[in-house]
Amino acid sequence: MDAIILQFFNGLEKGSAYALIALGLTLIFGTLGVVNFAHGALFMIGAFCAVTLRKVFEISKVSLDPTKTDFLGKPLEVKTPYVEAWFGETIGSAMINYSVPLAILLTIPVMLFVGWAMERGLIKHFYKRPHADQILVTFGLAIVLQEIVKYFFGANPIQMMAPSDYSGTVNIGAILGMDIFYPVWRLVYFFFSAVIIGGVFAFLQFTTFGMVVRAGMADRETVGLLGIDIDKRFTLMFGLAAGVAGLAGVMYTPILSPNYHMGMDFLVLSFVVVVVGGMGSLPGAVAAGFLLGILQSFASLNEVKAIIPGIDQIIIYLVAIVILLTRPRGLMGRKGVMED
Amino acid sequence: MGILEVKGVNKRFGGLQALGDVNLSVKENTVHAIIGPNGAGKSTLLNCLVGKLIPDSGSVMFDGQSVLGRKPHEINQMGISRVFQTPEIFSDLSVIENVMIPCFAKRDGAFRMHAIETVESEKDIVEMAEQMLLDVNMQDKRNMHAGSLSRGDKRRLEMAMCLVQNPKLLLLDEPTAGMARADTNNTIDLLKEIKDKRDITMAIIEHDMHVVFSLAERITVLAQGTPLIEETPENIKGHPKVREAYLGEAQV
Amino acid sequence: MFGLNQKDTKFLLIVVTLTLLTPFLLNPFPTDSAMAQFNAGYPALMQRFAIYGLMAIGFNILFGLTGYLSFGHAAFLGVGSYSAVWMFKLLSMNILPAIILAMIVSGLFALAIGYISLRRSGIYFSILTLAFAEMSYRLAYSVLTPITNGETGLQLNLNDPRVLDGVADTSSLPVPGLFGLKMNSTYTLDIGAWSFDFNVGFYVCAVIAILGFYMSLRIFRSPFGMMLRAVKSNQQRMNYTGLNSRPYTLAAFVISGIYAGLAGALLAAMDPLAGAERMQWTASGEVVLMTILGGAGTLMGPVLGAGFIKYCENIFSKINETILHSWFSFLPDSLESVVVWFFARFVGEGWHLTLGVLFMLIVIFLPGGLVEGGQRIASWWKNRGKDEDSSNQPAE
Numbered sequence: 001m002d003a004i005i006l007q008f009f010n011g012l013e014k015g016s017a018y019a020l021i022a023l024g025l026t027l028i029f030g031t032l033g034v035v036n037f038a039h040g041a042l043f044m045i046g047a048f049c050a051v052t053l054r055k056v057f058e059i060s061k062v063s064l065d066p067t068k069t070d071f072l073g074k075p076l077e078v079k080t081p082y083v084e085a086w087f088g089e090t091i092g093s094a095m096i097n098y099s100v101p102l103a104i105l106l107t108i109p110v111m112l113f114v115g116w117a118m119e120r121g122l123i124k125h126f127y128k129r130p131h132a133d134q135i136l137v138t139f140g141l142a143i144v145l146q147e148i149v150k151y152f153f154g155a156n157p158i159q160m161m162a163p164s165d166y167s168g169t170v171n172i173g174a175i176l177g178m179d180i181f182y183p184v185w186r187l188v189y190f191f192f193s194a195v196i197i198g199g200v201f202a203f204l205q206f207t208t209f210g211m212v213v214r215a216g217m218a219d220r221e222t223v224g225l226l227g228i229d230i231d232k233r234f235t236l237m238f239g240l241a242a243g244v245a246g247l248a249g250v251m252y253t254p255i256l257s258p259n260y261h262m263g264m265d266f267l268v269l270s271f272v273v274v275v276v277g278g279m280g281s282l283p284g285a286v287a288a289g290f291l292l293g294i295l296q297s298f299a300s301l302n303e304v305k306a307i308i309p310g311i312d313q314i315i316i317y318l319v320a321i322v323i324l325l326t327r328p329r330g331l332m333g334r335k336g337v338m339e340d
Numbered sequence: 341m342g343i344l345e346v347k348g349v350n351k352r353f354g355g356l357q358a359l360g361d362v363n364l365s366v367k368e369n370t371v372h373a374i375i376g377p378n379g380a381g382k383s384t385l386l387n388c389l390v391g392k393l394i395p396d397s398g399s400v401m402f403d404g405q406s407v408l409g410r411k412p413h414e415i416n417q418m419g420i421s422r423v424f425q426t427p428e429i430f431s432d433l434s435v436i437e438n439v440m441i442p443c444f445a446k447r448d449g450a451f452r453m454h455a456i457e458t459v460e461s462e463k464d465i466v467e468m469a470e471q472m473l474l475d476v477n478m479q480d481k482r483n484m485h486a487g488s489l490s491r492g493d494k495r496r497l498e499m500a501m502c503l504v505q506n507p508k509l510l511l512l513d514e515p516t517a518g519m520a521r522a523d524t525n526n527t528i529d530l531l532k533e534i535k536d537k538r539d540i541t542m543a544i545i546e547h548d549m550h551v552v553f554s555l556a557e558r559i560t561v562l563a564q565g566t567p568l569i570e571e572t573p574e575n576i577k578g579h580p581k582v583r584e585a586y587l588g589e590a591q592v
Numbered sequence: 593m594f595g596l597n598q599k600d601t602k603f604l605l606i607v608v609t610l611t612l613l614t615p616f617l618l619n620p621f622p623t624d625s626a627m628a629q630f631n632a633g634y635p636a637l638m639q640r641f642a643i644y645g646l647m648a649i650g651f652n653i654l655f656g657l658t659g660y661l662s663f664g665h666a667a668f669l670g671v672g673s674y675s676a677v678w679m680f681k682l683l684s685m686n687i688l689p690a691i692i693l694a695m696i697v698s699g700l701f702a703l704a705i706g707y708i709s710l711r712r713s714g715i716y717f718s719i720l721t722l723a724f725a726e727m728s729y730r731l732a733y734s735v736l737t738p739i740t741n742g743e744t745g746l747q748l749n750l751n752d753p754r755v756l757d758g759v760a761d762t763s764s765l766p767v768p769g770l771f772g773l774k775m776n777s778t779y780t781l782d783i784g785a786w787s788f789d790f791n792v793g794f795y796v797c798a799v800i801a802i803l804g805f806y807m808s809l810r811i812f813r814s815p816f817g818m819m820l821r822a823v824k825s826n827q828q829r830m831n832y833t834g835l836n837s838r839p840y841t842l843a844a845f846v847i848s849g850i851y852a853g854l855a856g857a858l859l860a861a862m863d864p865l866a867g868a869e870r871m872q873w874t875a876s877g878e879v880v881l882m883t884i885l886g887g888a889g890t891l892m893g894p895v896l897g898a899g900f901i902k903y904c905e906n907i908f909s910k911i912n913e914t915i916l917h918s919w920f921s922f923l924p925d926s927l928e929s930v931v932v933w934f935f936a937r938f939v940g941e942g943w944h945l946t947l948g949v950l951f952m953l954i955v956i957f958l959p960g961g962l963v964e965g966g967q968r969i970a971s972w973w974k975n976r977g978k979d980e981d982s983s984n985q986p987a988e
Contacts, residue, residue, distance in 0.1 A: 035715060125956070131715055132661050136884055137955040139877065143948030151937060151945075268726060268873055275719050310735030317723035317730075321708070324720055328712055390832065416834035428832070430825040433818070441822055444815055445834035453843060455816035458595065462815065501833065 007297040013186040015293025016193035020248035022273035022285035024241035030217040030280030037138040040267030041145040046249025047258035050103035115242025150260040157257035272320040278333020349398030358384040376562035419508035427494035431487030439469040472504040622785030635791035642797035648894030650851020656889035659824035664725030668698040668849040670871030672856025684756035687861040698853020706845035732868035745867030887961030908943035
């Protein structure tokens with residue numbers, strides 16, 4: 001029982017990441033009709049925003065402390081991060097400690113810019129090209145982006161820490177009278193993603209902008225005929241999708257140490273999520289994200305693995321294949337999307 | 341007995357009764373037009389004939405065999421060819437290849453793995469296709485990219501692709517839709533020529549009364565998914581039921 | 593000749609000649625010259641050209657002709673490798689049974705995956721093949737370890753049975769061969785400052801690749817090939833013309849799967865080990881890159897693309913900053929360091945960046961790949977001096 005509850009929470013955390021990435025992917029597909037293989041790279045860029053911010057915060061002034069000596073007998077070098085020097089030690093060290101959540105502030109403008117630049121600079125020219133071309137050019141872009149990141153940050157994963165207040169575990173089984181210890185940050189991530197998902201839905205539901213975009217998703221031509229400049233809004237949509245992917249990446253860094261190929265690793269999974277949920281369906285992407293996350297976690301229970309060996313490795317793909325064959329539009333997709 | 345016998349066909353889409361108890365009999369070697377206002381169920385009926393849709397009830401017999409539940413390629417192999425509203429051709433292939441493909445389908449059936457010999461070595465097929473191009477006056481466009489043809493020529497090519505199979509029944513779905521008057525007249529002439537030269541049964545779904553009355557020998561009027569009347573063109577003109585169905589739309 | 597028309601026969605003969613002369617053509621620079629690092633005529637690389645060329649040729653029969661974009665072909669490559677290594681372990685170090693088994697197994701595997709995946713088209717087909725390939729990869733890593741030897745990869749052992757080979761000397765691992773010809777034996781010809789390697793393994797791969805190319809040429813020109821192009825062009829018309837597109841696409845899928853399995857067997861024959869990473873989806877992506885880069889749907893394109901990518905991978909990745917410094921030493925120091933810094937991003941570790949950038953440029957500006965680029969240059973050459981350049985327009 002403990003194990004099942006634990007795996008359920010693990011599934012929620014995995015599902016949050018899948019859902020967030022898939023949300024942006026399906027948003028871009030639904031609005032712009034573009035299959036974006038570089039979406040995983042956006043997730044990765046978000047993660048590296050957190051790395052960047054921490055590195056910036058940790059830039060230190062080096063001073064010599066003549067009163068102490070190091071083991072070679074030279075005066076000891078004392079490194080003081082500039083943020084501590086400027087804002088005082090308490091605030092400065094708190095900033096370093098909280099660099100992951102603080103990186104959200106950096107990520108939003110960076111991702112909006114990256115999304116905008118990508119759409120205007122490249123994707124725009126591919127609206128009318130076949131989906132295969134879109135896949136290929138964004139695949140190329142993904143390679144370029146990950147190589148750039150690799151150049152600046154190296155090939156090895158960079159470990160990131162959650163703020164110390166959130167880095168321990170919490171007993172989530174206490175209510176049920178059980179002892180189930182679970183990392184606090186993963187709970188934070190789940191709530192964070194719930195807020196983001198809620199925010200995106202609210203934005204699309206309650207703003208005029210969102211209404212136009214939803215109308216455009218349903219029937220682009222008609223909206224165009226109404227004299228609404230749908231393209232400009234779609235550019236913004238791309239920025240928004242990039243932002244969501246970036247935020248998903250930033251907050252994920254304490255869970256998975258960022259490396260340059262994490263985008264590609266998540267890309268395939270998030271594509272599967274989108275297809276299972278239904279291409280172009282936002283609720284579908286979220287539902288499928290959590291569903292697959294939880295299924296995957298349950299499949300890694302030892303009891304399950306004992307019955308069907310290796311199921312934890314393939315469950316997601318197996319579900320995707322079954323869904324694609326029996327219900328090609330996905331769980332919540334519209335019929336006929338991209339069937340030809 | 342007609343070559344095509346439709347009996348009691350019903351088709352619903354959710355709450356919409358697209359076809360209600362449709363009976364239709366197309367006699368061999370006649371040109372049979374199916375007309376009716378928008379939403380009368382003409383296209384639905386056609387799709388039921390070619391295997392794209394399966395009726396909820398009723399029977400569709402072609403040449404003594406049921407077509408229901410068969411796939412489009414199987415129905416074609418039975419001898420029904422179809423011309424689409426917008427010409428459906430192989431745009432990336434050359435004109436002659438477009439005509440050779442139906443020849444292969446006719447000779448070798450739905451699938452044959454002949455991956456070794458070259459296309460050109462199939463002399464009889466090449467000859468058949470070239471003769472067909474000659475028949476529709478397109479021999480000078482033999483090696484052109486089909487996608488680069490004019491709209492009229494695309495229509496002509498599509499006809500050629502259907503005719504080269506020598507179908508027992510040729511279905512035409514609004515063959516002149518969206519055409520200029522001159523093109524329409526050309527198409528009428530082409531169809532007349534085909535009719536005169538070959539023993540062929542044609543079923544035409546059409547909006548344009550000019551086309552219908554130039555070609556058809558029998559006309560079925562469809563309204564709200566049900567056949568109102570089946571008559572010769574002379575008797576259709578001015579028929580009160582037809583006027584009623586076409587009210588506000590008639591160009592009779 | 594060979595059941596081809598004159599133009600194709602000429603084309604084939606040129607390809608055969610170039611392939612057989614590869615050891616000369618790829619070693620144009622004297623061994624001791626500064627340019628020798630651009631020589632690609634060493635056995636391991638030449639073998640890769642032939643093997644990946646073969647794989648891309650097969651992939652092109654599916655993608656180039658029918659337009660079905662598979663992201664799972666690496667699975668067949670991997671299956672081919674595993675089958676071949678098992679043949680080496682159990683039966684004989686002769687590569688023939690290994691190749692035959694690899695082709696049969698990969699063909700059956702492709703039949704199963706293709707039968708299911710081809711029920712869908714477009715992006716759904718791509719995702720299905722991707723899902724199958726990822727499943728194969730993950731299973732090869734985990735529960736199939738008894739067959740695949742998991743992370744270590746499947747390797748030869750001194751105490752493998754090898755029933756046909758009998759008891760050989762047990763001091764060193766045997767080398768795959770073809771009736772006594774060892775794959776790794778190389779004859780080196782020194783002419784003046786040049787030296788050329790003639791490697792048995794390369795020639796085995798080359799001959800098989802030529803056969804593969806010839807088969808694909810026949811398929812391209814055959815009614816079957818025409819049907820495959822019809823699938824890409826208009827499947828609806830095809831079905832209403834009385835043709836069942838499914839068996840055509842399935843046949844193309846299986847054929848391309850067999851090509852991939854054959855390529856996998858050859859990889860194992862050159863170096864008898866097989867690892868699961870060969871099956872990863874990025875490996876499938878590489879084949880896609882090769883085919884598109886060279887020109888999907890053209891005969892030579894995939895081979896050019898494969899050669900191009902493997903050349904970049906092996907040659908660009910060897911160039912380092914020291915070499916760059918020696919090239920740009922004629923520049924003023926400050927400028928030199930800037931130029932070297934810039935180019936260093938694209939070579940050595942950064943060759944993937946080169947690949948990504950090139951790939952994007954090609955998809956954006958040359959959808960027909962290197963072959964289209966070549967054709968444009970050729971037509972520009974013909975038309976120079978003339979005013980019109982209508983033939984330069986890319987085909988829609």
